[in-house]
Amino acid sequence: MRNECESIGTKKALHASSAPFVSAVPVSLLPYIAFVLLSAAFLSTFYFTTLPKKSFSSHEALVIVLASLEAGFGIVALFNAVGVYV
């Protein structure tokens, strides 16, 4: 990381003329996304526990990955929804 000794004002002018930042997901929707994703994660985890443990199956692996993805994104959405902007 270096302090670029450009002429003072180049970043200022660039900042004033650039497009505003847009987040990947609208922040106002994050509480609802969090609720949907976390309940889906909870239900998927519950479904995973009901799967038969007699043999290994790709179906079980799919459920694991799905539940984890929902949990991952749900937790990040939850943190932002309660005000801890991670």
Add this chain to the structure above:
Amino acid sequence: MVVIRRSVTAALSRHHSSPLALLLNSLLLLLLLSLPFSLSYPDGEATTTATTTTSSSSLPDQDDWINHSFLKQLELSGSVSSSVLTVQISPSSSSSSPTQDSFSPYYFTLPSTEAEAVSWAKAILKSSSQREVLQVESHGPLKQDASTHLFSVRIPKSSIPSASASSPLTLILETTLNHLSYPLPSTVKQNGEMFLQWTGDAAIRSPYRTEKGRVKVKCPHPKILSFHPDASQGATKSGSTITFGSYEDVAPYTPGSEVKTGSVHYQHVLPVISMVELDRLVEISHWGDNMATEDKIWLRNDGAKLKGHFSRIDHQMATFYSKANSHVLSTLAIHLPPGSKEAYFTDSIGNVSTSHFRPSPSAPYSLTVPSNLLPPSRVSVLEIQPRFPVLGGWNYTFTIGWNNRLGEGGWGKSLGSNEYLVAVPFLTPVTDVAMDQVRTKIVLPEGATDIQFEVPFEMDSISTETHTTYLDTKGRPSIVLSKSQCSEKHGSLIYVRYTLTPSAHLRKPIAITAISIGLLLSAALLLRFDVKIR
């Protein structure tokens, strides 16, 4: 935490196939990850960029310039005073050996008391055709005379040929001075009036010959107890302004020559506040489209100390009459940038409910205007009332914080190809509050690379480190800037440019997904073993 885990593992061993227990355990592990923990990472390379001061400097050639008129206007206030020095100059015809550079330096001499108080300086050059802002350099005390400090500006030679005695160049030096006046008497009763004393130059101090000039001192309140040199020696008082002068044909300053010292003893009806330490933490979040600012402030009332005891009854009665205990700090209004929301005010005990926050909508086009100069309708006001009235000499430590929208508020900009540019205010300017030590830490999103930043003024030290907080796996890159002796003039923006790839942006949810996969896989494995005693 340990007790809960033990009971869970005990339950697990009894009903190891219970999904509820598994879920509880996995939730606990997730909680552990989400707790912020700060590992002691070593600081990055610290670079100190102090103002170039040469401890031994000598006076310039006194024949380089002539001051046709010299007007020094000192505006006194509580902890921050300001001075505007307007000189009309022209190059002297008897100046010897013109230099080869494209600039010709002009030097200012200031007394050491004033020079050491300088927290911000700006010079403006006005000629008949143009107006230019010049950089002020500090050269430290004179070799032969430690009571005088030297400052210089470089005047471009292109403006000089047009200058003459009839159409001189106008040079304006604006400075902000911290802690210039001190309370006199130093102790005052709780409901008494407070007076401050200023001591400084009442005459002209310049390394060049001055044809005429005067010194004006403006006080915040017309009640002035005394000023020296007084009316019998030529000083005049009009309202709240004292004029020392006018002086004719003043010789250039030489080491050892006496410059008349003046003093003004004036009343100050507001508390003299200074922030001894200001620790700012700014976190940029892309998932939340947010810039979270938290200020840890050590506030001190630098007015006259309390004589006698503090009486709560007298204080409650006096709050009805605004003048009675005017030097006591009971409320402080901090102007936050427009669009600030979710503000909080806490101290070491907890939340302080005696505060009022008035939010205002975002104004992306007024980002560069300091928040204490914006009109009241535009700015968000956080009025805080400390737990106790802060009397002279007393301290109060507290934390305030708020959030700003990156996109809507205009703070964060997207430059395309995963590059972003954010503007972060160095401090929140508060009128007439001197800030003795300011440290700002700007925390960028995790995985930000190729970081470049631009500071609006010279910092005492700049360093980089890694900051670890919620849901971090490798820590967030952060920039730490610190500066001593600041004032409201230092509320400008720091521009930080960085690159954040989508894979770095997705690091957090993928990390939690990976942990969850690990947990569920281990659950799947464990559930296949039957350890029942048959």
